[in-house]
Amino acid sequence: MKGIVLQGITKSYDNDVILDNLNLKIPGGKFFALIGPSGCGKTTILRMIAGLEIPDSGYVYLGDEDITHVPVNKRSVNTVFQSYALFPHLNVFDNIAYSLRVRGLKNDIIQQKVEKVIRMFHLEQHIYKSVRQLSGGQQQRVAIARAVVNEPDVLLFDEPLAALDLRLREKVLLELIELQDSLGTTFVYITHDQTEALTVADQMAVMNQNGQIEQVGAPKEIYENPKSVFVANFVGTTNIIQGIMTQQGDDWYLDVDKMICIAIKVPVDFEIAVGEDACIGIRPEKILISKTMLIGFSNNLSGKVHAIVYQGRFTQYNVRLDNGYILQVFEQNEEHFTKEVIDYDDRVYVYWQKENVVLLKK
Ligand SMILES: Nc1ncnc2c1ncn2[C@@H]1O[C@H](COP(=O)(O)OP(=O)(O)OP(=O)(O)O)[C@@H](O)[C@H]1O
Numbered sequence: 001m002k003g004i005v006l007q008g009i010t011k012s013y014d015n016d017v018i019l020d021n022l023n024l025k026i027p028g029g030k031f032f033a034l035i036g037p038s039g040c041g042k043t044t045i046l047r048m049i050a051g052l053e054i055p056d057s058g059y060v061y062l063g064d065e066d067i068t069h070v071p072v073n074k075r076s077v078n079t080v081f082q083s084y085a086l087f088p089h090l091n092v093f094d095n096i097a098y099s100l101r102v103r104g105l106k107n108d109i110i111q112q113k114v115e116k117v118i119r120m121f122h123l124e125q126h127i128y129k130s131v132r133q134l135s136g137g138q139q140q141r142v143a144i145a146r147a148v149v150n151e152p153d154v155l156l157f158d159e160p161l162a163a164l165d166l167r168l169r170e171k172v173l174l175e176l177i178e179l180q181d182s183l184g185t186t187f188v189y190i191t192h193d194q195t196e197a198l199t200v201a202d203q204m205a206v207m208n209q210n211g212q213i214e215q216v217g218a219p220k221e222i223y224e225n226p227k228s229v230f231v232a233n234f235v236g237t238t239n240i241i242q243g244i245m246t247q248q249g250d251d252w253y254l255d256v257d258k259m260i261c262i263a264i265k266v267p268v269d270f271e272i273a274v275g276e277d278a279c280i281g282i283r284p285e286k287i288l289i290s291k292t293m294l295i296g297f298s299n300n301l302s303g304k305v306h307a308i309v310y311q312g313r314f315t316q317y318n319v320r321l322d323n324g325y326i327l328q329v330f331e332q333n334e335e336h337f338t339k340e341v342i343d344y345d346d347r348v349y350v351y352w353q354k355e356n357v358v359l360l361k362k
Pocket residue numbers: 013014018036037038039040041042043044045192
């Protein structure tokens with residue numbers, strides 16, 4: 001399956017540089033998610049892959065072929081938009097058949113291809129309904145079916161689930177994963193919802209508000225080893241702590257306001273020196289909270305419970321450390337052991353291992 005390569009892409013609108021020398025490799029046959037804050041340029045990237053927009057400079061490759069200037073209808077790429085962009089005056093069948101007719105395929109072939117995707121997307125009961133009579137979720141299925149029927153090398157999705165409620169979104173996400181598995185087509189899925197990206201993607205790229213790619217990797221890699229403060233904050237929740245690097249023997253510590261000292265593990269390839277400013281991230285679920293003193297942790301600090309928020313699957317404790325910093329801790333709400341009761345204003349200890357601390361670029 002063909003992948004996409006964006007090479008040295010620059011794009012401006014009205015002298016406003018949106019993308020500046022962007023490079024991105026999207027692997028073939030995989031589910032690739034692109035996430036970033038609103039306005040960072042995600043749709044612009046998608047439109048360039050689709051051919052709806054031409055970069056000011058740089059190249060778009062589909063497999064080995066330079067498609068930078070290939071017209072939309074000559075690219076083996078189809079897009080599913082957030083708005084679905086269905087033809088309101090046509091029924092489900094004709095919406096799906098539309099592009100096949102434009103391509104001049106014979107009627108019996110069109111019939112066969114459309115029926116196949118109708119079955120695939122469970123739209124049999126709606127085949128002759130006007131798309132205006134369908135629910136949001138059903139319209140969305142038609143939009144995906146209409147893209148799939150062309151059997152493109154690449155399917156692009158621009159926040160296709162944004163208009164659906166949470167339950168339906170989760171359901172359709174799972175269907176999309178199955179669809180990608182069964183078709184093997186290259187999927188490029190953009191969203192500003194990090195949970196969606198973590199769920200669907202084999203690989204993902206995180207963009208910052210300046211239109212730069214901050215990190216590319218598997219969801220687990222991005223979540224557990226974010227490289228920058230931006231990525232750590234954008235994907236999931238993280239405690240970010242700033243301080244100064246110190247060393248005792250071979251062990252590294254982050255000195256925070258000369259009040260607390262956090263043991264960290266510095267990766268071999270991370271260039272940092274004693275005395276430098278640094279930022280670290282610790283995921284709230286990696287931290288243990290208790291009223292009793294425990295041993296065996298490379299980090300233990302004390303503080304006071306500042307807030308308790310019940311979140312269903314877990315409880316969030318905000319602990320005010322002795323230096324005033326508020327640390328977020330997530331504790332799973334498991335019922336099968338006797339748990340100590342922690343209340344507002346209680347004095348507590350928080351624990352975590354240095355392996356769970358990540359050093360971040362600012
Ligand atoms: N046709 C256009 N003319 C002028 N400016 C544009 C045009 N299209 C996009 N922009 C600008 O380019 C920037 C990036 O837009 P883009 O739609 O790619 O963002 P996005 O990451 O998809 O955001 P969202 O998550 O809100 O959809 C924005 O500042 C937007 O205003």
